[in-house]
Amino acid sequence: MRHRIAVIGAGPAGLTFARVLHRHDHPVTVLERDPAPDARPPGGTLDLHEGLGQLALGKAGLLAEFQALSRPEGQAMRILDVDGTVLRDWHPRPDERANPEIDRGQLRDLLLGPLDVQWGRGVTEVVPGTRDGALVRFADGRQETFDLVVGADGAWSRVRPAVSSATPHYTGVTMIETSLDDVDTRHPDLAQLIGDGSVAVYGVNRNLVAQRNSGGHVKVYAQFRAPLDWHTNVDRLNAGLEASLDLTDVEAVRSSLLALFRGWTAPVLDLLRHGTAFAHRPHYVLPVSHTWAHVPGVTLLGDAAHLMPPLGVGANLAMLEGAELAESVAAALGPGDLDEAVRAFEERMSARAGRLAKMTAAGLERLVSPDPTQALALFDDVQPA
Numbered sequence: 210m211r212h213r214i215a216v217i218g219a220g221p222a223g224l225t226f227a228r229v230l231h232r233h234d235h236p237v238t239v240l241e242r243d244p245a246p247d248a249r250p251p252g253g254t255l256d257l258h259e260g261l262g263q264l265a266l267g268k269a270g271l272l273a274e275f276q277a278l279s280r281p282e283g284q285a286m287r288i289l290d291v292d293g294t295v296l297r298d299w300h301p302r303p304d305e306r307a308n309p310e311i312d313r314g315q316l317r318d319l320l321l322g323p324l325d326v327q328w329g330r331g332v333t334e335v336v337p338g339t340r341d342g343a344l345v346r347f348a349d350g351r352q353e354t355f356d357l358v359v360g361a362d363g364a365w366s367r368v369r370p371a372v373s374s375a376t377p378h379y380t381g382v383t384m385i386e387t388s389l390d391d392v393d394t395r396h397p398d399l400a401q402l403i404g405d406g407s408v409a410v411y412g413v414n415r416n417l418v419a420q421r422n423s424g425g426h427v428k429v430y431a432q433f434r435a436p437l438d439w440h441t442n443v444d445r446l447n448a449g450l451e452a453s454l455d456l457t458d459v460e461a462v463r464s465s466l467l468a469l470f471r472g473w474t475a476p477v478l479d480l481l482r483h484g485t486a487f488a489h490r491p492h493y494v495l496p497v498s499h500t501w502a503h504v505p506g507v508t509l510l511g512d513a514a515h516l517m518p519p520l521g522v523g524a525n526l527a528m529l530e531g532a533e534l535a536e537s538v539a540a541a542l543g544p545g546d547l548d549e550a551v552r553a554f555e556e557r558m559s560a561r562a563g564r565l566a567k568m569t570a571a572g573l574e575r576l577v578s579p580d581p582t583q584a585l586a587l588f589d590d591v592q593p594a
Protein backbone atom coordinates (compact mmCIF):
# COMPACT_ATOMS: atom_id res chain seq x y z
CA MET A 210 0.00 0.00 0.00
CA ARG A 211 1.28 3.48 -0.87
CA HIS A 212 0.48 5.92 1.95
CA ARG A 213 -0.02 9.62 1.22
CA ILE A 214 2.97 11.12 3.05
CA ALA A 215 3.93 14.81 3.33
CA VAL A 216 7.01 16.22 4.99
CA ILE A 217 7.02 19.90 5.92
CA GLY A 218 10.50 21.45 5.66
CA ALA A 219 13.46 20.73 3.37
CA GLY A 220 16.18 20.95 6.02
CA PRO A 221 18.45 18.03 6.99
CA ALA A 222 15.56 16.14 8.65
CA GLY A 223 12.97 16.56 5.90
CA LEU A 224 15.34 15.93 3.01
CA THR A 225 16.86 12.81 4.55
CA PHE A 226 13.38 11.46 5.27
CA ALA A 227 12.29 12.12 1.69
CA ARG A 228 15.50 10.76 0.16
CA VAL A 229 15.29 7.46 2.04
CA LEU A 230 11.62 7.06 1.11
CA HIS A 231 12.59 7.80 -2.50
CA ARG A 232 15.21 5.06 -2.29
CA HIS A 233 12.44 2.69 -1.21
CA ASP A 234 10.31 3.84 -4.19
CA HIS A 235 7.73 5.31 -1.84
CA PRO A 236 6.18 8.61 -3.02
CA VAL A 237 6.50 11.61 -0.71
CA THR A 238 5.43 15.24 -0.98
CA VAL A 239 8.10 17.68 0.25
CA LEU A 240 6.71 21.11 1.14
CA GLU A 241 9.16 23.94 1.86
CA ARG A 242 8.47 27.58 2.74
CA ASP A 243 11.61 29.00 1.09
CA PRO A 244 10.92 29.99 -2.53
CA ALA A 245 14.08 28.27 -3.83
CA PRO A 246 16.96 26.10 -2.51
CA ASP A 247 19.35 29.08 -2.45
CA ALA A 248 16.85 31.67 -1.22
CA ARG A 249 18.87 32.11 2.03
CA PRO A 250 22.56 31.61 2.84
CA PRO A 251 22.73 27.94 3.85
CA GLY A 252 24.67 28.47 7.15
CA GLY A 253 27.99 27.09 8.37
CA THR A 254 29.71 23.77 8.00
CA LEU A 255 28.41 20.59 9.71
CA ASP A 256 30.42 17.69 11.05
CA LEU A 257 28.56 14.46 10.35
CA HIS A 258 29.20 11.76 12.92
CA GLU A 259 29.78 8.12 12.03
CA GLY A 260 26.91 6.79 14.15
CA LEU A 261 24.44 9.57 13.32
CA GLY A 262 24.56 11.72 10.17
CA GLN A 263 26.82 9.32 8.26
CA LEU A 264 24.61 6.39 9.23
CA ALA A 265 21.64 8.29 7.81
CA LEU A 266 23.49 9.01 4.57
CA GLY A 267 24.30 5.31 4.32
CA LYS A 268 20.57 4.55 4.56
CA ALA A 269 20.02 7.05 1.73
CA GLY A 270 22.74 5.38 -0.37
CA LEU A 271 24.80 8.60 -0.32
CA LEU A 272 27.79 7.74 1.84
CA ALA A 273 30.33 7.46 -0.99
CA GLU A 274 29.25 10.81 -2.44
CA PHE A 275 29.48 12.36 1.03
CA GLN A 276 32.99 11.00 1.49
CA ALA A 277 34.06 12.52 -1.80
CA LEU A 278 32.68 15.95 -0.84
CA SER A 279 33.49 16.12 2.85
CA ARG A 280 36.60 17.52 4.54
CA PRO A 281 38.12 15.10 7.08
CA GLU A 282 40.89 17.63 7.73
CA GLY A 283 38.17 20.03 8.90
CA GLN A 284 37.97 18.02 12.14
CA ALA A 285 41.15 19.80 13.34
CA MET A 286 40.64 21.91 16.46
CA ARG A 287 42.86 24.48 18.14
CA ILE A 288 42.04 26.03 21.51
CA LEU A 289 43.63 29.27 22.73
CA ASP A 290 43.32 31.20 25.93
CA VAL A 291 42.37 34.86 25.71
CA ASP A 292 46.07 35.85 25.63
CA GLY A 293 46.65 33.70 22.56
CA THR A 294 48.49 30.82 24.26
CA VAL A 295 47.76 27.56 22.44
CA LEU A 296 46.18 25.16 24.96
CA ARG A 297 45.27 22.34 22.56
CA ASP A 298 46.12 21.72 18.91
CA TRP A 299 44.38 18.59 17.75
CA HIS A 300 44.76 17.19 14.22
CA PRO A 301 42.94 14.15 12.87
CA ARG A 302 44.94 11.18 11.62
CA PRO A 303 44.94 11.03 7.79
CA ASP A 304 42.46 8.13 7.89
CA GLU A 305 40.22 9.67 10.58
CA ARG A 306 36.61 9.68 9.30
CA ALA A 307 34.66 9.98 12.57
CA ASN A 308 33.32 13.52 12.02
CA PRO A 309 34.25 14.99 8.62
CA GLU A 310 32.90 18.43 7.79
CA ILE A 311 30.61 19.33 4.90
CA ASP A 312 29.15 22.70 3.89
CA ARG A 313 25.43 22.84 4.51
CA GLY A 314 24.79 23.89 0.91
CA GLN A 315 26.69 20.84 -0.37
CA LEU A 316 24.77 18.56 1.98
CA ARG A 317 21.45 20.07 0.87
CA ASP A 318 22.29 19.56 -2.81
CA LEU A 319 23.48 16.00 -2.14
CA LEU A 320 20.20 15.16 -0.40
CA LEU A 321 18.05 16.99 -2.95
CA GLY A 322 19.33 14.90 -5.88
CA PRO A 323 16.24 13.66 -7.71
CA LEU A 324 13.70 14.92 -5.15
CA ASP A 325 10.87 17.06 -6.43
CA VAL A 326 10.51 19.63 -3.64
CA GLN A 327 7.56 22.04 -3.75
CA TRP A 328 9.26 25.36 -2.95
CA GLY A 329 7.40 28.43 -1.70
CA ARG A 330 4.77 26.37 0.13
CA GLY A 331 4.72 27.75 3.67
CA VAL A 332 2.48 25.77 6.00
CA THR A 333 0.43 27.65 8.57
CA GLU A 334 -1.32 24.82 10.38
CA VAL A 335 -1.91 21.07 10.48
CA VAL A 336 -5.23 19.67 11.68
CA PRO A 337 -5.09 15.96 12.53
CA GLY A 338 -8.03 13.54 12.39
CA THR A 339 -10.21 15.00 9.64
CA ARG A 340 -12.35 12.50 7.68
CA ASP A 341 -9.77 12.37 4.89
CA GLY A 342 -6.63 12.35 7.10
CA ALA A 343 -4.37 15.10 8.45
CA LEU A 344 -5.19 18.45 6.87
CA VAL A 345 -2.37 20.83 5.91
CA ARG A 346 -3.21 24.53 5.52
CA PHE A 347 -0.88 26.75 3.50
CA ALA A 348 -0.09 30.46 3.71
CA ASP A 349 -1.65 30.97 0.26
CA GLY A 350 -5.02 29.66 1.49
CA ARG A 351 -4.81 26.25 -0.17
CA GLN A 352 -5.17 22.99 1.80
CA GLU A 353 -4.41 19.28 1.25
CA THR A 354 -4.87 16.06 3.22
CA PHE A 355 -2.41 13.21 3.83
CA ASP A 356 -2.26 9.90 5.74
CA LEU A 357 0.84 11.15 7.55
CA VAL A 358 2.22 14.68 7.94
CA VAL A 359 5.81 14.86 9.20
CA GLY A 360 6.80 18.18 10.75
CA ALA A 361 10.46 18.76 9.91
CA ASP A 362 10.03 22.53 9.94
CA GLY A 363 12.61 23.42 12.55
CA ALA A 364 12.68 25.44 15.77
CA TRP A 365 9.55 27.49 15.14
CA SER A 366 7.55 24.58 13.72
CA ARG A 367 3.99 25.27 12.55
CA VAL A 368 3.26 21.53 12.71
CA ARG A 369 4.26 21.13 16.39
CA PRO A 370 1.04 22.68 17.81
CA ALA A 371 -0.91 19.74 16.29
CA VAL A 372 0.76 17.42 18.83
CA SER A 373 2.22 19.57 21.61
CA SER A 374 1.81 22.95 23.31
CA ALA A 375 5.58 23.27 23.99
CA THR A 376 7.41 26.33 22.65
CA PRO A 377 11.15 27.08 22.63
CA HIS A 378 12.61 29.16 25.47
CA TYR A 379 15.77 31.27 25.57
CA THR A 380 18.85 29.60 27.13
CA GLY A 381 20.47 32.82 28.40
CA VAL A 382 23.23 32.45 25.78
CA THR A 383 23.19 34.47 22.61
CA MET A 384 25.36 34.38 19.53
CA ILE A 385 26.47 36.80 16.87
CA GLU A 386 27.66 35.24 13.66
CA THR A 387 29.89 36.85 11.09
CA SER A 388 32.02 35.57 8.24
CA LEU A 389 35.18 36.17 6.23
CA ASP A 390 35.67 35.34 2.56
CA ASP A 391 38.75 34.29 0.67
CA VAL A 392 40.64 34.04 3.93
CA ASP A 393 43.79 32.41 2.52
CA THR A 394 44.40 35.31 0.15
CA ARG A 395 42.97 38.24 2.05
CA HIS A 396 43.89 37.32 5.64
CA PRO A 397 46.72 34.75 5.53
CA ASP A 398 47.56 35.26 9.24
CA LEU A 399 43.99 34.43 10.21
CA ALA A 400 43.98 31.49 7.80
CA GLN A 401 47.01 30.13 9.65
CA LEU A 402 45.39 30.74 13.03
CA ILE A 403 42.27 28.82 12.01
CA GLY A 404 44.15 26.05 10.24
CA ASP A 405 42.16 23.37 8.38
CA GLY A 406 39.38 23.21 10.97
CA SER A 407 38.41 25.47 13.86
CA VAL A 408 39.96 27.72 16.45
CA ALA A 409 38.15 28.39 19.72
CA VAL A 410 38.90 30.83 22.52
CA TYR A 411 37.07 30.58 25.83
CA GLY A 412 36.79 33.45 28.31
CA VAL A 413 34.56 34.23 31.27
CA ASN A 414 30.93 33.77 30.14
CA ARG A 415 31.87 34.23 26.49
CA ASN A 416 33.70 32.51 23.69
CA LEU A 417 34.69 33.00 20.11
CA VAL A 418 34.91 30.23 17.53
CA ALA A 419 36.10 30.50 13.91
CA GLN A 420 35.42 27.60 11.59
CA ARG A 421 36.71 27.02 8.10
CA ASN A 422 34.14 26.15 5.40
CA SER A 423 35.16 25.18 1.88
CA GLY A 424 36.45 27.72 -0.63
CA GLY A 425 38.30 29.91 1.90
CA HIS A 426 35.06 30.91 3.64
CA VAL A 427 35.18 31.21 7.44
CA LYS A 428 32.29 31.51 9.87
CA VAL A 429 32.95 33.28 13.18
CA TYR A 430 30.65 32.75 16.16
CA ALA A 431 30.77 35.05 19.20
CA GLN A 432 28.73 33.56 22.03
CA PHE A 433 28.02 35.21 25.37
CA ARG A 434 25.62 35.14 28.30
CA ALA A 435 23.18 38.00 28.10
CA PRO A 436 19.52 38.85 28.66
CA LEU A 437 17.52 38.37 25.47
CA ASP A 438 17.09 42.14 25.06
CA TRP A 439 20.74 42.95 25.88
CA HIS A 440 21.03 45.13 22.78
CA THR A 441 18.47 47.59 24.15
CA ASN A 442 21.04 48.55 26.80
CA VAL A 443 24.49 47.33 25.90
CA ASP A 444 25.97 48.51 29.20
CA ARG A 445 24.28 45.54 30.87
CA LEU A 446 27.12 43.48 29.44
CA ASN A 447 29.67 45.74 31.14
CA ALA A 448 31.09 46.44 27.74
CA GLY A 449 31.53 50.11 28.51
CA LEU A 450 28.84 51.15 26.05
CA GLU A 451 25.67 52.80 27.21
CA ALA A 452 23.57 53.25 24.13
CA SER A 453 21.15 50.75 22.73
CA LEU A 454 22.50 48.87 19.76
CA ASP A 455 20.94 48.71 16.32
CA LEU A 456 21.59 45.10 15.34
CA THR A 457 21.35 45.99 11.66
CA ASP A 458 24.19 48.56 11.96
CA VAL A 459 27.28 46.55 11.00
CA GLU A 460 29.83 49.01 12.44
CA ALA A 461 27.90 49.48 15.69
CA VAL A 462 27.68 45.70 16.23
CA ARG A 463 31.38 45.34 15.44
CA SER A 464 32.28 48.05 18.01
CA SER A 465 30.11 46.44 20.68
CA LEU A 466 31.69 43.05 20.09
CA LEU A 467 35.20 44.50 20.16
CA ALA A 468 34.31 46.14 23.49
CA LEU A 469 32.79 42.92 24.80
CA PHE A 470 35.94 40.96 23.93
CA ARG A 471 38.31 43.81 24.88
CA GLY A 472 41.73 42.62 26.06
CA TRP A 473 41.63 39.38 24.05
CA THR A 474 44.64 38.65 21.87
CA ALA A 475 44.78 40.83 18.73
CA PRO A 476 44.55 38.08 16.06
CA VAL A 477 41.34 36.81 17.65
CA LEU A 478 39.84 40.31 17.64
CA ASP A 479 40.86 40.58 13.98
CA LEU A 480 38.25 37.92 13.25
CA LEU A 481 35.65 40.48 14.36
CA ARG A 482 37.43 43.43 12.72
CA HIS A 483 37.30 41.72 9.31
CA GLY A 484 33.82 40.16 9.63
CA THR A 485 31.54 41.29 6.82
CA ALA A 486 27.99 41.17 8.23
CA PHE A 487 26.66 40.26 11.67
CA ALA A 488 23.61 38.10 12.42
CA HIS A 489 22.11 37.89 15.92
CA ARG A 490 21.10 34.32 16.80
CA PRO A 491 19.97 33.81 20.42
CA HIS A 492 20.01 30.14 21.42
CA TYR A 493 16.55 28.76 22.10
CA VAL A 494 15.72 25.21 23.20
CA LEU A 495 12.67 23.05 23.76
CA PRO A 496 12.26 21.48 27.21
CA VAL A 497 14.83 18.67 27.60
CA SER A 498 12.19 16.00 28.08
CA HIS A 499 9.88 17.21 25.32
CA THR A 500 7.49 14.39 24.39
CA TRP A 501 3.86 14.32 23.35
CA ALA A 502 0.95 11.89 23.44
CA HIS A 503 0.88 10.13 20.05
CA VAL A 504 -1.49 11.79 17.57
CA PRO A 505 -2.41 9.57 14.58
CA GLY A 506 -1.45 11.16 11.26
CA VAL A 507 1.11 13.70 12.53
CA THR A 508 4.65 13.45 13.86
CA LEU A 509 7.78 15.58 14.25
CA LEU A 510 11.47 15.21 13.42
CA GLY A 511 14.67 17.12 14.21
CA ASP A 512 14.55 20.60 15.72
CA ALA A 513 10.76 20.65 15.51
CA ALA A 514 10.74 17.74 17.98
CA HIS A 515 13.72 18.54 20.22
CA LEU A 516 15.49 21.85 19.65
CA MET A 517 18.84 21.70 21.49
CA PRO A 518 21.83 24.02 21.97
CA PRO A 519 24.17 23.92 18.93
CA LEU A 520 26.82 21.47 20.09
CA GLY A 521 27.29 19.50 16.91
CA VAL A 522 24.37 17.10 17.31
CA GLY A 523 21.14 18.68 15.97
CA ALA A 524 21.55 18.11 12.24
CA ASN A 525 23.08 14.67 12.79
CA LEU A 526 20.16 13.55 14.90
CA ALA A 527 17.62 15.14 12.55
CA MET A 528 19.08 13.18 9.63
CA LEU A 529 19.16 9.85 11.45
CA GLU A 530 15.58 10.30 12.61
CA GLY A 531 14.53 11.16 9.07
CA ALA A 532 16.18 8.01 7.73
CA GLU A 533 14.76 5.76 10.44
CA LEU A 534 11.21 7.07 10.12
CA ALA A 535 11.38 6.68 6.34
CA GLU A 536 12.47 3.04 6.65
CA SER A 537 9.63 2.33 9.09
CA VAL A 538 7.06 4.06 6.87
CA ALA A 539 8.26 2.22 3.77
CA ALA A 540 7.90 -1.12 5.58
CA ALA A 541 4.39 -0.38 6.91
CA LEU A 542 1.76 -1.99 4.70
CA GLY A 543 -1.71 -1.16 6.04
CA PRO A 544 -3.06 2.02 7.72
CA GLY A 545 -2.79 0.40 11.18
CA ASP A 546 0.79 -0.61 10.41
CA LEU A 547 1.65 2.98 9.49
CA ASP A 548 0.31 4.32 12.76
CA GLU A 549 2.10 1.61 14.77
CA ALA A 550 5.36 2.32 12.93
CA VAL A 551 5.12 6.03 13.74
CA ARG A 552 4.25 5.36 17.38
CA ALA A 553 7.25 3.02 17.79
CA PHE A 554 9.52 5.52 16.06
CA GLU A 555 8.40 8.31 18.41
CA GLU A 556 9.24 6.22 21.47
CA ARG A 557 12.72 5.46 20.19
CA MET A 558 13.28 9.06 19.11
CA SER A 559 12.25 10.62 22.41
CA ALA A 560 14.49 8.31 24.48
CA ARG A 561 17.58 9.06 22.36
CA ALA A 562 16.84 12.77 21.92
CA GLY A 563 16.20 13.18 25.65
CA ARG A 564 19.69 11.83 26.41
CA LEU A 565 21.34 14.10 23.85
CA ALA A 566 19.30 17.14 24.92
CA LYS A 567 20.55 16.69 28.49
CA MET A 568 24.10 16.28 27.25
CA THR A 569 24.03 19.39 25.04
CA ALA A 570 22.32 21.52 27.73
CA ALA A 571 25.10 20.59 30.17
CA GLY A 572 27.67 21.19 27.40
CA LEU A 573 26.41 24.73 26.78
CA GLU A 574 26.79 25.49 30.50
CA ARG A 575 30.45 24.45 30.26
CA LEU A 576 31.23 26.16 26.95
CA VAL A 577 29.88 29.53 28.06
CA SER A 578 30.83 29.44 31.71
CA PRO A 579 32.14 31.74 34.44
CA ASP A 580 35.03 29.24 34.60
CA PRO A 581 36.68 28.93 31.15
CA THR A 582 38.62 25.80 32.20
CA GLN A 583 35.25 24.00 31.99
CA ALA A 584 35.27 24.38 28.20
CA LEU A 585 38.75 22.91 27.96
CA ALA A 586 37.72 20.02 30.20
CA LEU A 587 34.72 19.38 27.94
CA PHE A 588 37.00 19.27 24.90
CA ASP A 589 39.26 16.76 26.69
CA ASP A 590 36.21 14.65 27.62
CA VAL A 591 34.91 14.31 24.06
CA GLN A 592 37.95 14.54 21.80
CA PRO A 593 39.77 11.35 20.78
CA ALA A 594 43.37 11.30 22.07
Ligand SMILES: Cc1cc2nc3c(=O)[nH]c(=O)nc-3n(C[C@H](O)[C@H](O)[C@H](O)COP(=O)(O)OP(=O)(O)OC[C@H]3O[C@@H](n4cnc5c(N)ncnc54)[C@H](O)[C@@H]3O)c2cc1C
Binds near residue numbers: 521
Ligand atom coordinates in the same frame (compact mmCIF):
# COMPACT_ATOMS: atom_id res chain seq x y z
C1 LIG B 1 25.41 28.08 14.75
C2 LIG B 1 24.91 26.67 14.68
C3 LIG B 1 25.81 25.66 14.43
C4 LIG B 1 25.36 24.34 14.35
N1 LIG B 1 26.27 23.35 14.11
C5 LIG B 1 25.85 22.09 14.04
C6 LIG B 1 26.78 21.03 13.76
O1 LIG B 1 27.99 21.25 13.58
N2 LIG B 1 26.31 19.76 13.71
C7 LIG B 1 24.99 19.48 13.91
O2 LIG B 1 24.62 18.30 13.87
N3 LIG B 1 24.09 20.45 14.16
C8 LIG B 1 24.47 21.74 14.22
N4 LIG B 1 23.57 22.73 14.47
C9 LIG B 1 22.14 22.38 14.64
C10 LIG B 1 21.47 22.19 13.29
O3 LIG B 1 21.61 23.36 12.51
C11 LIG B 1 19.98 21.89 13.45
O4 LIG B 1 19.76 20.99 14.50
C12 LIG B 1 19.43 21.28 12.14
O5 LIG B 1 19.50 22.24 11.10
C13 LIG B 1 18.00 20.80 12.32
O6 LIG B 1 17.52 20.32 11.09
P1 LIG B 1 15.95 20.32 10.78
O7 LIG B 1 15.81 19.78 9.42
O8 LIG B 1 15.24 19.69 11.92
O9 LIG B 1 15.52 21.85 10.83
P2 LIG B 1 16.02 23.12 9.92
O10 LIG B 1 17.43 22.94 9.50
O11 LIG B 1 15.65 24.30 10.71
O12 LIG B 1 15.11 23.01 8.63
C14 LIG B 1 13.74 23.33 8.69
C15 LIG B 1 13.22 23.62 7.30
O13 LIG B 1 11.82 23.84 7.37
C16 LIG B 1 11.48 25.01 6.64
N5 LIG B 1 10.25 25.58 7.24
C17 LIG B 1 10.17 26.25 8.41
N6 LIG B 1 8.90 26.61 8.65
C18 LIG B 1 8.18 26.15 7.60
C19 LIG B 1 6.79 26.20 7.28
N7 LIG B 1 5.91 26.81 8.10
N8 LIG B 1 6.36 25.62 6.15
C20 LIG B 1 7.26 24.99 5.31
N9 LIG B 1 8.58 24.91 5.57
C21 LIG B 1 9.03 25.49 6.70
C22 LIG B 1 12.69 25.91 6.78
O14 LIG B 1 12.74 26.89 5.75
C23 LIG B 1 13.81 24.89 6.69
O15 LIG B 1 14.19 24.63 5.35
C24 LIG B 1 23.99 24.04 14.54
C25 LIG B 1 23.07 25.08 14.78
C26 LIG B 1 23.52 26.39 14.85
C27 LIG B 1 22.53 27.49 15.12
